[in-house]
Amino acid sequence: MPTKRVDTCPCCRRTARLTFHHLIPKKMHRRPYFRKHFSKQTLQQGVMICRQCHDGIHKLYNEMQLAKHFTSLDALKEDELLARHFRWVGKQQINVKQ
Template sequence: MRKSPEIKHCELCQREAPLTFHHLIPRKVHRRPRFKKQYSTEELQQGIWLCYPCHRAVHKFHDEMTLGQELNSLEKLLADPEVLRHISWVKKQKIRQ
């Protein structure tokens, strides 16, 4: 289990809410030769803290390979049109504890 985050807000939508850890390179692809060769163990373990709605949305919009190859940083996720549309919507929603 991951340590509780020092930050208290979602790194995508910036709302204060219960957070989950999102691996920037999904664990499902960690064993693939391409990822094992290209990234160190530490790089594969890097991630960001997201609220439940944002975490679900990221995985709903993109498959693991796309996330691992193209959207493997916070900056890249924030530049994605689907994620931006979700952030705009979720900021208007009530936070469920």
């Protein structure tokens, strides 16, 4: 898993400290369906995003919804609720030293 770094968040387009978001949440990795249909490599895939975008994703959707419908960065960005959240986050100030 990548370490935190300061870069441009692909969701809100701000320069911020980024965190790793599993595209298929770790909680789903032990379920038989996901172990059968996805390789270990696929289960470990994710994107580096800022904490505010990351928190918004998990507040709007539960792990099962994320695992079934949001398994790519494009899918996250195309969802209207998430896009609205990302636009709001993009307007917020950030302290990169946090």
